[in-house]
Amino acid sequence: MRYFLPDWEDRLDPNYNFENDEFSRDKSIAYDTDIYAHQIFKKPPYDGILVSLAIFKNKINLNSDINGQRQVRTYGSIKEYLKIHPKSKLEVMGDCGAFSYINEEIPPDDYHTEKVAETYQSLRFDYGVSVDHMIPDIIVKKVDGNKKIKIPLTDQQKEQRRQLSISNAKDFIKYHRKKNLNFIPIGAVQGYSPETYADSTARLIEMGYSYIGIGTLVPKSDDEIVEILKRVKKVIAKKNIKIHLFGILRPQIIKEFKSLGVSSLDSASFLRKAWLRAGRNYITKNGDWYAAIRVPYSDNPVLIKNALKEGYSIDKVIEMETKALKVLRDYADRKTKNIEEVLNTILEYDKLLLREYDGNHHYDKYRKTLMDRPWEKCNCEICRKIGVEVIIFRGSNRNKRRGFHNIKIFYDFILKNKS
Numbered sequence: 001m002r003y004f005l006p007d008w009e010d011r012l013d014p015n016y017n018f019e020n021d022e023f024s025r026d027k028s029i030a031y032d033t034d035i036y037a038h039q040i041f042k043k044p045p046y047d048g049i050l051v052s053l054a055i056f057k058n059k060i061n062l063n064s065d066i067n068g069q070r071q072v073r074t075y076g077s078i079k080e081y082l083k084i085h086p087k088s089k090l091e092v093m094g095d096c097g098a099f100s101y102i103n104e105e106i107p108p109d110d111y112h113t114e115k116v117a118e119t120y121q122s123l124r125f126d127y128g129v130s131v132d133h134m135i136p137d138i139i140v141k142k143v144d145g146n147k148k149i150k151i152p153l154t155d156q157q158k159e160q161r162r163q164l165s166i167s168n169a170k171d172f173i174k175y176h177r178k179k180n181l182n183f184i185p186i187g188a189v190q191g192y193s194p195e196t197y198a199d200s201t202a203r204l205i206e207m208g209y210s211y212i213g214i215g216t217l218v219p220k221s222d223d224e225i226v227e228i229l230k231r232v233k234k235v236i237a238k239k240n241i242k243i244h245l246f247g248i249l250r251p252q253i254i255k256e257f258k259s260l261g262v263s264s265l266d267s268a269s270f271l272r273k274a275w276l277r278a279g280r281n282y283i284t285k286n287g288d289w290y291a292a293i294r295v296p297y298s299d300n301p302v303l304i305k306n307a308l309k310e311g312y313s314i315d316k317v318i319e320m321e322t323k324a325l326k327v328l329r330d331y332a333d334r335k336t337k338n339i340e341e342v343l344n345t346i347l348e349y350d351k352l353l354l355r356e357y358d359g360n361h362h363y364d365k366y367r368k369t370l371m372d373r374p375w376e377k378c379n380c381e382i383c384r385k386i387g388v389e390v391i392i393f394r395g396s397n398r399n400k401r402r403g404f405h406n407i408k409i410f411y412d413f414i415l416k417n418k419s
């Protein structure tokens with residue numbers, strides 16, 4: 001099974017100075033010098049990258065210039081923009097990023113089929129997904145200025161969105177054929193029940209698609225997804241049709257995906273876990289998650305506010321920050337073995353950031369991370385190069401590296417073992 005990483009412009013400074021917490025370059029040249037995950041690892045931790053036009057809306061010129069050439073930040077090719085080496089086997093899939101207009105009645109004008117197809121073609125995408133509309137149970141509308149209210153979609157509205165996705169898929173493949181475009185078209189399948197997903201699939205196969213992508217799976221349970229896939233598989237029968245799953249990984253059912261005929265998926269969840277969910281930030285090849293140890297920057301406004309309220313001076317806060325980093329590095333280098341002292345130093349500083357200090361909440365998790373030293377056991381390029389810094393929850397250069405480590409582990413040990 002092939003894995004695509006959704007790109008949210010996750011680049012980092014290759015020569016970041018962790019000791020002094022300094023960038024190696026000026027922010028104004030960040031794009032030129034910063035690198036992507038596929039430039040860090042000898043073997044990239046994904047087969048391709050998914051680029052959603054919505055995310056690049058301000059960078060990709062969707063309205064072609066006089067020569068008909070689209071550009072993304074002055075580059076005429078998406079692979080050049082993503083710094084993918086010409087000899088690399090990495091592929092790029094494009095979609096509209098339907099989540100960006102999920103609350104709208106219909107996709108905005110920018111996502112007109114012809115415009116989108118020409119963008120994929122002009123920027124030389126390998127795959128392009130038809131313009132679809134997601135079918136959630138509830139949408140959010142703004143009323144009276146900024147007040148947000150939740151509105152359930154009616155059955156009729158759900159069906160309208162499904163029909164719109166089907167008719168866009170039809171226009172898309174027709175246009176693709178008429179213009180003899182180079183990218184491989186992927187038909188987006190939307191539905192709101194196993195039956196409707198199966199019906200949409202049947203319609204797209206009739207149109208001639210040999211690659212379909214199934215959407216609006218993110219909010220669904222494992223069981224619901226498996227049920228949909230079973231019905232879709234029946235429709236596909238013995239035909240040679242590839243299936244992509246949008247936005248989900250679900251390591252616990254990856255094996256089933258394979259037997260149900262899934263050939264590719266995308267999700268950034270392992271990357272994002274590095275800095276989102278507390279306690280599950282760093283994964284090992286056995287599938288165990290560890291908490292990253294938070295050492296916030298001393299100029300964090302919340303931290304300063306809390307510190308001043310507690311009677312600490314700014315100088316004292318900076319001293320605590322320096323000490324927290326030092327004890328962690330000393331512990332990693334085995335200059336100190338006193339784990340309690342290390343933990344106390346870290347937690348004394350860490351609690352300045354907690355809104356309500358919740359006792360041993362972090363203590364146990366941090367203790368486990370320190371005891372097990374998972375960063376020492378990982379052979380990936382990042383852990384070997386930066387050691388304990390990878391497990392420190394602090395700024396994008398550490399947090400993104402930890403996220404890249406996570407996708408490397410997912411790709412090498414979870415996806416490849418199970419699929």
Ligand SMILES: [Zn+2]
Pocket residue numbers: 378379380381382383384405
């Ligand atoms: Zn690693």
